[in-house]
Amino acid sequence: MSADLTGILLSFQPDSPDVEKRRDYDVKARNFASQLSNISASHWSKGIDTEQDVLTILNPAVNSIAYAFALRHRLAAVVEKRNVPDILQPGGALWNQLVLFLETADPVQLRYVGKEWRSLVEWTESIARACGSPSLAIAPMRSAMTRLDPTTGTFTSIHLIFVQLCLETRSYAAAEPILDNYIHTLPTKVPNVVRENLEYSVPCADVVSSGEYMHLNSGHTDKVSLADIQEYYVLGAMAYLGVRQFKKAQHFLEHVLVAPTSSTANGFMLEAYKKWVLVTCLVDGKMGSVPRTANGNAIKTIKFASKAYEALAEAYEELHNMSKLKAQVKMGAEMWAEDGNTGLVTELVNSQMRSYVSRLSQTYSAIPVSNIANHLGAPADQIGQYIETLIREGHLNARLEETDKSNAGVVLRFYLDPTQGPLAKSEKQQQQALFEQTLRTNTLAEQVKDADYRLTLTKEYMENQKRLNKRQGQGGDAMDTAWEDSIDPEEDIMIDLH
Amino acid sequence: MASSVEQSPFFQAHKAKGLLIVKDPPKFDLESYIANYSGYTRIDRLHHIGAHSPYLAVDAYRLAIAQAKRGKNVELYTTLVEELSKIAPDDPAALTDTTWAEKKTREVREEHDRLEHELKSYKNNLIKESIRMGNEDLGHFYYDTGDFSNAHKAYMKMREHCTSPKHLADMNLRLVYTSIAQKSWTNVMANLAKSEATQLKGEDKAKLEPIISACNGLALMCAGSYPDAATAFLGTSAAYLTAEPAANITWQKEVISGNDIAVYGGLCALAYMDRVDLQNRVLANSEFRNFLELEPHIRRAINLFCNSKYSACLEVLEGYRNDYLLDVYLADILHIIYNRIRKKSIVQYFIPFSCVTLDEMASKFPTTDGRSINDDLEQMINQKSLDARIDLVEGLLISPPTNPRHDVHSDALTMAESYDHSLRLRLTRLNMLAAGMEVQQNKSGDKGSNTGGGIGDTFRGLGSKIGF
Numbered sequence: 001m002s003a004d005l006t007g008i009l010l011s012f013q014p015d016s017p018d019v020e021k022r023r024d025y026d027v028k029a030r031n032f033a034s035q036l037s038n039i040s041a042s043h044w045s046k047g048i049d050t051e052q053d054v055l056t057i058l059n060p061a062v063n064s065i066a067y068a069f070a071l072r073h074r075l076a077a078v079v080e081k082r083n084v085p086d087i088l089q090p091g092g093a094l095w096n097q098l099v100l101f102l103e104t105a106d107p108v109q110l111r112y113v114g115k116e117w118r119s120l121v122e123w124t125e126s127i128a129r130a131c132g133s134p135s136l137a138i139a140p141m142r143s144a145m146t147r148l149d150p151t152t153g154t155f156t157s158i159h160l161i162f163v164q165l166c167l168e169t170r171s172y173a174a175a176e177p178i179l180d181n182y183i184h185t186l187p188t189k190v191p192n193v194v195r196e197n198l199e200y201s202v203p204c205a206d207v208v209s210s211g212e213y214m215h216l217n218s219g220h221t222d223k224v225s226l227a228d229i230q231e232y233y234v235l236g237a238m239a240y241l242g243v244r245q246f247k248k249a250q251h252f253l254e255h256v257l258v259a260p261t262s263s264t265a266n267g268f269m270l271e272a273y274k275k276w277v278l279v280t281c282l283v284d285g286k287m288g289s290v291p292r293t294a295n296g297n298a299i300k301t302i303k304f305a306s307k308a309y310e311a312l313a314e315a316y317e318e319l320h321n322m323s324k325l326k327a328q329v330k331m332g333a334e335m336w337a338e339d340g341n342t343g344l345v346t347e348l349v350n351s352q353m354r355s356y357v358s359r360l361s362q363t364y365s366a367i368p369v370s371n372i373a374n375h376l377g378a379p380a381d382q383i384g385q386y387i388e389t390l391i392r393e394g395h396l397n398a399r400l401e402e403t404d405k406s407n408a409g410v411v412l413r414f415y416l417d418p419t420q421g422p423l424a425k426s427e428k429q430q431q432q433a434l435f436e437q438t439l440r441t442n443t444l445a446e447q448v449k450d451a452d453y454r455l456t457l458t459k460e461y462m463e464n465q466k467r468l469n470k471r472q473g474q475g476g477d478a479m480d481t482a483w484e485d486s487i488d489p490e491e492d493i494m495i496d497l498h
Numbered sequence: 499m500a501s502s503v504e505q506s507p508f509f510q511a512h513k514a515k516g517l518l519i520v521k522d523p524p525k526f527d528l529e530s531y532i533a534n535y536s537g538y539t540r541i542d543r544l545h546h547i548g549a550h551s552p553y554l555a556v557d558a559y560r561l562a563i564a565q566a567k568r569g570k571n572v573e574l575y576t577t578l579v580e581e582l583s584k585i586a587p588d589d590p591a592a593l594t595d596t597t598w599a600e601k602k603t604r605e606v607r608e609e610h611d612r613l614e615h616e617l618k619s620y621k622n623n624l625i626k627e628s629i630r631m632g633n634e635d636l637g638h639f640y641y642d643t644g645d646f647s648n649a650h651k652a653y654m655k656m657r658e659h660c661t662s663p664k665h666l667a668d669m670n671l672r673l674v675y676t677s678i679a680q681k682s683w684t685n686v687m688a689n690l691a692k693s694e695a696t697q698l699k700g701e702d703k704a705k706l707e708p709i710i711s712a713c714n715g716l717a718l719m720c721a722g723s724y725p726d727a728a729t730a731f732l733g734t735s736a737a738y739l740t741a742e743p744a745a746n747i748t749w750q751k752e753v754i755s756g757n758d759i760a761v762y763g764g765l766c767a768l769a770y771m772d773r774v775d776l777q778n779r780v781l782a783n784s785e786f787r788n789f790l791e792l793e794p795h796i797r798r799a800i801n802l803f804c805n806s807k808y809s810a811c812l813e814v815l816e817g818y819r820n821d822y823l824l825d826v827y828l829a830d831i832l833h834i835i836y837n838r839i840r841k842k843s844i845v846q847y848f849i850p851f852s853c854v855t856l857d858e859m860a861s862k863f864p865t866t867d868g869r870s871i872n873d874d875l876e877q878m879i880n881q882k883s884l885d886a887r888i889d890l891v892e893g894l895l896i897s898p899p900t901n902p903r904h905d906v907h908s909d910a911l912t913m914a915e916s917y918d919h920s921l922r923l924r925l926t927r928l929n930m931l932a933a934g935m936e937v938q939q940n941k942s943g944d945k946g947s948n949t950g951g952g953i954g955d956t957f958r959g960l961g962s963k964i965g966f
Contacts (some may be wrong), residue, residue, distance in 0.1 A: 229930070
C-alpha cells in the first residue's frame, strides 16, 4: 500500500510535457489534489521513520502538492496531543521539514492546495506559541506568504495573524516587508464560470494579480471581515510607529478611516483617528485634513469623541507658545495612558522643538544659536547639541559654524539652494526617484483596473446592470405605448402633470 | 493750552481706555476744513476731531455745540456739552442751556405728535401721495432728532406708496443717507444696490451714478474691502463735484466731499494696486484726476511710488497721518492701510536686490511704534508676503536663490506620491465595497460598543507594551 501511495504521490509531475498547456495543467492538478484528499489519514502515517517515509521521498520544491498533503496529515496526527513532541519543537525534524516546505515550495502548485497551506501556516504559529517562543514563527510565515504571492497584496487571514504575532513579540522591523506591500485585493467569491477552463484564467496561469488564484473558494484564507482588515491596518500602523516610520503609519491609519460606512463609525476608526491626529502632526507639523473619501458623518462622530487630541494638535502648531502643549499633555496624562497613546504624545512634545527649528529655515538664512536658545529658554550648549543631532538625522538642511563676528558664537546657517547641503538631491537622484514612482503608479493602475473588473463580477453589479437594461427597455416600450394610446395629446399632458 | 486740555479728565479717560489720541496738530485749518461739510456729517466730524485731538478739541466742540443748538437733536447737544465740560469746564459753551433743552424737547414732542396725527389722517383718506409724503416728513423729522433707526423705518414705509421711479430713487437715496449716518455699511450697500436697480432713465440715471459709486466706495472701504473700494472710487465720475442735490441731499457736502474721494480712493489704490495699475488706472485716469487735483499730496505720493521712490512716498503719507486720523472714517482703518502700503513698498524695494543690509532697510523704512525692522521683516516673511531670508549674523536680508528645475522635479515627485497614496486609499475602499463590507448602523448599538471595548482593551495592553 505504501508503495501504492508513493506511486500516486509521484504521479503528478509539473514539468512533464503533457501539462504544458495551462488548461491541462489545471485539470491534472485539480484532479490530483482531489485524489489526494480522498486518501484516508491512516495511509499517510505508514512508513514513518523508515526509508519509505513519504516526506523523505518527496521533494518539497517539486512535488509541492503531495508534500503539502503529507505534511498536513503528519502534523494533524501529532498536534492533537497535549504536549508538543520533540520533533515538532523548533529545531526538531518535523519542524525543519515544515519550514523547508514553506520556504521552498513551488508557488504555482501551492495555488491548488490552499486549505493545506493555510493549516500549515496556522500550525507554524500555534506550535511556536505553544513552545513559548512565538517569534520563531515570524520568519517562516513571512517566507510562506511571499512564496505564495510575491506581492502579498491579497489580504488573507494569515496577514492578520502575522501582524498580531509581530506586535506581540515587538518585532516591528520583521513585519515591515509585508506591511510595505500594500493590500490591493481582498479575497472575494469569484464565480466558477470565470475561473475554470479558460486558458488564461486558471489558477496556474501567469496572472497579474494574486487575487485571481487566492479567493474565498481557494482555501488560502479564512473568511475575512471588515473588522479584520481594519485591525490589520491599525496594528500595521502601530508597527510602523514602533520603527518610527511616521508617514507610513499615517497612511495606514487613513486606510481605516476610509472604510465604507452607513454614516457611522466603529471602535477601530475612533482608535485610528486619535492616532492619526497625532501622527499627522509629527509628519506635517500641523493638523491635516481627513481623506476626502472618508464618510463625513462618521468622521464627525469620531471627531466629537476625540476633542482632546485635536486640542493637542492645535497646541502643537503654536510654536511660539510651547508651554501650552506641555500643559495640555500633563492635563490629559490619564487619557493618553488609557488609550495607549502616551508614547505618541511624548513624541509629539519632543518633536515640537524640531518643528520650531525647521520653521526657522523659512525665515532666516543664518541665526545665532544663542537667539534660538533664548526663545526656547534653554542653555545655548544644549540647543547647539540638539541642532547638531537634528542635522545628523537629516531633519535640517543646514550647518553649524563658528564665527568671530559680533560675539554671535555658534551660528546655524541654512542652505538656501535646495541643491546644496547634506539633504540635497542631485538631478540624477530625482530622476531615478521619479522613474521608480512611475513604475509603482503603473502597477497600481493595473491593480485598480483589476479591482474594477472584480467589481463587475459581483451580484450587485449584475443586478444593477440588469435593472438598467430593463429600465431602458421598459422606458422605450412605455413611450411607444403612450404614443399609441393617447389619441388626444392634450389629455396626455394633463396625465403627465398629475 | 493744549497741554492743559490733554491733561483734562476727558482725555485721561480716553487714554486709560487705550483710545486713539492725536497729540500733534494736523496740517489742515479747522475752519476751512469743516466749511466743506454741512448737515449731520459736520457735527459728526467735529465731534470726532474734538474727541481725538486735544489741540483742536475746544474749537471743534464749540462749533459742534453751536450747530447742535440750531438743530433738533437734544441728546446730541447734551452729550457734546458734557464732554466739553470735562475738557474745558470754564468755557462758556460748556454750560448746558437747560431752558433751551427743555423748550426744544417739548417742541420736538409736539412736532412728533403732529406728524403722527397727520400721517394717520392721510392713511384714513387712502391717498397714496399724501401717505408717502407723511412718511417722508416723519423720516426727516426722526433723522433730524438723531433717531436713525426710526427714520430708516419711516423711509421704508414709503415704498408701497411710491408711484414713480423718481420717488423710489429718492426713497432709496434717503435710506442710503440714513444708513451712512448709522454707519451700518451692509445696509448701505444693500440700499445702494436697490438704488442702482431703479428704473430711472437717461439724465436722471446719469445724475445718480456718481453718487452711488462714491457711497459704494465709502461703504466698501469701511467694511474692509479696500481693493473694491479703490475700484469704486476710481470709477466715480468727475460730475460728482458739481452734482445737483439728489433727494434734497447735497451729497458732496453732507456725505463725502471730493477731497475725501481723492484721499480715500488714492490711499486704497496705493495699498492694493501694483505699479502698473497705479500708473494706468489712477494717474492716467482723466476722471479721477479731477479729484486728485484737490489733494495734490496724494497725487505726489502715488507718483513717488510709481517712480520707485518708496521712502519719499512714505514720508509724504506720514506727514499727513494726523490729518487722516482725525477723519471720521479713516481713523480706525488708517493703520491697516498705512501698514499695507509700507509692506508693499518694502517688497517692491527688495525685488531688484539679491541682498540688502538690515541697517539700510531700517533707514529707508523707519518704523513707527517701537518695533524693529527685523520684527516687521520676520512677520512679512512668515506671512509669505516677502520672499526673503534674514541673516542675523551679517545683518543682511537675502533673496533666496531659486532653482525652478529642481522645484518642478520635487513637486512632481510629491504630487505623484500623494496621488499614489490616494489611489491606494480608493482601491481599499473599492475592494471593501466590492466585498460588501460596510460599517453598519444597527450593529453599533450593541455589537459595535462591544467590539469597541474589546478592541480598546487589546490595544491598551499593546499600547503600553510597545510604548506607543
